[in-house]
Amino acid sequence: MAQETEVREEEMQREYRNVGKPVTRIEGAGKVTGETIYADDMQLPRMLHAKVLGSPYAHARIKSIDGSAARQHPGVEAVFTPADLPEYKKNFSNRRGVIFPDEEVLFYGQPVAAVLASDPHVAEEALALIKVEYEALPPVVDPITAMEESSPLVRSPLGDVDRSEERGHVTVGVEQEEAEGKPSNIASQMNFKRGDVEAGFEQADVVVEHTWRSAVVHQSYIEPHSTVADYDASGELSVWTSTQAPFYIRDELSQTLGLPENKIRVTATEVGGGFGGKIYLQELMVAALAMAVRRPVKYIMSRKEDMLAATPAPQAVIDLKTSMTRDGKLTALKSRVVYDSGAFPGAPMLPGCLLVGGYYKCENLDIQGYEVLTNKVSVGALRAPGAHNVTFAIESHMDMMARELGLDPIEVRLKNAVEEGDPLPSGQPYPRIGLKQCLEAIAESEVWGRRNRERGTGNRGVGLAVGGWLGGLQPASAIVCLNSDGTINVTVGSADITGTNTSFAQITAEVLNVPLEMVNVTTGDTRTAPYAGMSAGSKTTYTVGRAVKLAAEDARQQMLEIAAKRFEAAPKELEMADGVVRLNGSDEKTLTFQRLGRLSTNFAAPFPAVVGRGAITTRKMAPGFTAQAAEVEVDTDTGEVTVLGFAVAQDAGFAINPLSVEGQMQGGASQGLGIALSEEMMYDSEGRLLNGNLLDYRMPTTRDLPPIEAIIVEVPSEEGPYGARIVGEPSIVAGAAAVGNAIADAIGVHLTDAPFTPERVLRALGKL
């Protein structure tokens, strides 16, 4: 159960019967019993299966592709080389604008051709029969090398870059400078400057400067990317896909394939894990092939294909220099933030630059961001994209400076932590936030309580770090209908990847003052659902939840008006509770929801059906902060780091479903521990992925993870429903930094490269 802070007042809680209460997820039973229908479970008449041929080179020129032998293979229905593709609006500057390259292959595993067969194994077999002649080109694998003037170019120059997908994760009114002038591997850059950093360093008593590296990590959802598409005789395209962003896919397909949006139906099938990585990827290819063959096409990535050619999270190299006065005041921060974007733009340089200087008040800032291209797979979002990379840097520095000055790491953070009104590096002021409250809460955690007890004993240590995320902003809408039997249906357009539909049921039940079971929530497809933005940027409850609340209030009003007419009273004289509308204080003048349902649906019913509608927009962020503490034990002989305990304090604004919020906090923390300890996609010097499977790419299992203490902090947001703010992403942000600080607490050395593998630990200890 959630621990509560003083921020949520006892009084306030008692008013609520549904929101703020822990409930299990409405779609959960289907998932745990295996009954949920995923995209791969879909069968359509005449359906074909696609398999894709990936490039064996990280950089090459295709000289010729010959699909004729594959076409002859028994069971093969079609082979698509670049030349066979139907027309679409190509944009080689964006990963999602390319089905197959016309000529230049940019990363190892990049799809260059596809086979359609009635059986997926036949399709796979036939891939070997496609003859591709490549001219190998020099690959550029390391981003720092790529930035050098002397570096070969990763690719032909970029044209117009569309950054709409990244904006879904973090929506701030700041633009980066796209590459211009002389061709280079720098796709874009940006600079935030404030005050005078050199003067700031001068004033300080301690200056720390290091370079921090983090690895390419994969979202590693259980379900790989999965899509089915069909294009029918009416010119209507239907796409069923495991996505967080059905409306975004509709919009993109519309623009790329030249179909109006009203002729496209995207159904977000149940998502078997997304974490930011399931926005839009293979849908264009599957749709285009279905349109070409006029048959349904299914494409389910194998694990290997997904690791080779989906969009993992980027590695980053952060040069950071910070300084502090003796009394713990941060005086200057200078950073070069380099994100390796892979072969296409799309790296989270913007949030990285905002966050590296965004946690603490600092008068002197100079943050220079680079988004650098390499011949690796292009990157995508992974829960607070880019945040963990820079947080690892700044939060290690905070500890290093505190240690040098002999200050308490929590005190030093509290002294500098941003509050409402403080500027982001971009100058935008923060709205109401709860960073300080998270720090105060983590100070009370059991894990942090062991800080001084453990230090130095048996190579154990305890460390902490903060993290945060700004969140996305997008309009949203919802419909709330009263059924004939008095139960309630809610329809939204947002994919439910984190239990948001359960929270929407709670919100609706709260507004209508009924037990939760009376409400069900459905994610419609893009033809039947009211619009919602992508389920990314942690914004779903914050935005769609508000629309649901409005729609429920609208339905409530309609129901009160029906009852008021029947009672010849005013709506405000009525009360609504437990499925009954009642004239204040009357035992006789009552109408059940069921009766209201019948009165508005029966044959010749006297009232119209009750259809509540809510539509909102918001331009105000509700950033979410976290403070996390780790207790580790380091085996100085083997280099192995064991996390013994972990605590996450996070500001949820208001936890509509504390169980779900805790789940998010624990899930994100687990991923943060994976980033800290073991997850790393490894490439050789030719840009070939070395560990494209889940045996060699090491995610932590439950056996690797400690119990995770979740402490919900509630500093209400200004616009979210019941004060809820963004929740999904912050929990991943601070893990690497907290574990790194705990290791330093244990062995006295900060590791500058994550993950903290045994090899790196031993190297840090001077044992390798």
Add this chain to the structure above:
Amino acid sequence: MAQETEVREEEMQREYRNVGKPVTRIEGAGKVTGETIYADDMQLPRMLHAKVLGSPYAHARIKSIDGSAARQHPGVEAVFTPADLPEYKKNFSNRRGVIFPDEEVLFYGQPVAAVLASDPHVAEEALALIKVEYEALPPVVDPITAMEESSPLVRSPLGDVDRSEERGHVTVGVEQEEAEGKPSNIASQMNFKRGDVEAGFEQADVVVEHTWRSAVVHQSYIEPHSTVADYDASGELSVWTSTQAPFYIRDELSQTLGLPENKIRVTATEVGGGFGGKIYLQELMVAALAMAVRRPVKYIMSRKEDMLAATPAPQAVIDLKTSMTRDGKLTALKSRVVYDSGAFPGAPMLPGCLLVGGYYKCENLDIQGYEVLTNKVSVGALRAPGAHNVTFAIESHMDMMARELGLDPIEVRLKNAVEEGDPLPSGQPYPRIGLKQCLEAIAESEVWGRRNRERGTGNRGVGLAVGGWLGGLQPASAIVCLNSDGTINVTVGSADITGTNTSFAQITAEVLNVPLEMVNVTTGDTRTAPYAGMSAGSKTTYTVGRAVKLAAEDARQQMLEIAAKRFEAAPKELEMADGVVRLNGSDEKTLTFQRLGRLSTNFAAPFPAVVGRGAITTRKMAPGFTAQAAEVEVDTDTGEVTVLGFAVAQDAGFAINPLSVEGQMQGGASQGLGIALSEEMMYDSEGRLLNGNLLDYRMPTTRDLPPIEAIIVEVPSEEGPYGARIVGEPSIVAGAAAVGNAIADAIGVHLTDAPFTPERVLRALGKL
């Protein structure tokens, strides 16, 4: 193309760009190319196929059922006898309240057990292994015999009868008397009385009295009843079924299976023909079996199963006595209207009694209706249920009386035809109607023009008849959304069985003043769609169309308000045309729909998503009348009747899509000709169906049908969108009567039994 009458003014038409224009159906291409996904095309993981064992007796007691041998059959997964069924709220008084009888079998082919197997052929094979021991009971097959006091009882007594399904087809505030007291085979009865019929007969110059019989006819949709159901671990029931009434099914399943409506999702799959027969039938069984085995279950009726055990339209026996003065005034009408309901109540006695005395002003009425049970399959609706049976009687009488008095059949009808304000037999006054205008229009038809030319030559004749239908009433709602690219999505809850979604697209495009292609319409399922009544009773355009219009107007207003804010103007200063909103007269202050879409969906967009909502109810009927003329040739040697020409004038109120209205008129007329000429389900004395297939049950094919002249009359309804009124049903009503009158015109004899088979013609001619 539709011929127009003076009722729709030329001026009015010119105002419209979308409504009133003939357009092809938006879902048509999928149907004609075979790409449409019907229920039978669905595949779900782990799905089982059901086959049903029918009773070989029309009346029997089940002594024992042994499914054990069938259960052992390889491939069989489950066998359900009555004892194996899960619990449900049985109601043996309604067909839809019984999955299998506990004991008493009531009609030949009644399902008594089911097999589930992974292959439908295996399931069918295993049926033969179910051992049922029956005790045969005396069957009662003829309804008139059944009414006799001495008749054996058809069944154990009825309890509470639910008539909600019938009310969907015709919604008038009149109740029938349910059977009470001594058990008999009369399920219900009713009486309408006005004036003094005996005095009326006295005043008249001619009195005609006959008995009119019509046959059991089958809806004979191309697609038989088809259902898939699944029940998941969350306790949610999903049903995909070929139905006209998804919300009705939801409500019924909720009550019968004890599930709340918010846990039931009914998807109306594309209906391959309904005609009133696809409301609710096997859905309960399929859902119950799916719940029992916790796997998806599919049940597709074979043609034979459908003809044996679906719900055809009833036979009726109408005793009618009418009288007229020399100058053509109807003075009295007395009728006994007997509908054979089969083994369960549900016959359309109520509309029959209303219509037999509902076409003409008549001061003296005595109409006695009986709904009689027999051991035959229970009946359902077929397009204007019950109307053709009584119309055959009254419209034959009008001709007979006119002929005896030497009056013109059109004149005599015009003299007596009901108008706005005239009472129905129940006393309710008619709203605005167009019966007279239909008569005037048919007088101008080509077919009627041949009336005097053809008479007597070569056994050719021309006859006419009127018909009408009152229609159903139910609340409706709709949602109209603006997409990001400026196109429009409409969501409704009504199954589209007649092209109604196309009309809704026209209505929306009209309101928003855009080309039709910019609008698409989707029927959602009962979880995502706003409520709509069943697509029956011809009410879909009349009710849902009005909701769509309101929703489009709401969306329009929201769009104008966004533009008004951008232009700093008032919404009323703006105009909207061709996807652009413009400040009156300005070339600069314009906003495209696409821009409006982006402004309400983009990241950090300044405006909420545009979601128009419309919800209506109506308690005012919009009855639809028709006048139809037939030209026939009778082969007096073989008795064969050939229809050489047919004309239908019908009041559509306002034909939103004249192409679709004509299609309805022609389709209904074709079915009317089938009823007139050849369609008849034949039972032997043991109640066994003799012609349960489409070779022996003879529907007219295109080779049997003449060209059908469609004349659209437009007397606007008071509440329908743009004046539209009910359209789907009236066209079937007058065919038998018109052909009968034409035969009489040709050979001088009225046939009193339909269909007019060669045998009956020869008998009437005294040749048999």
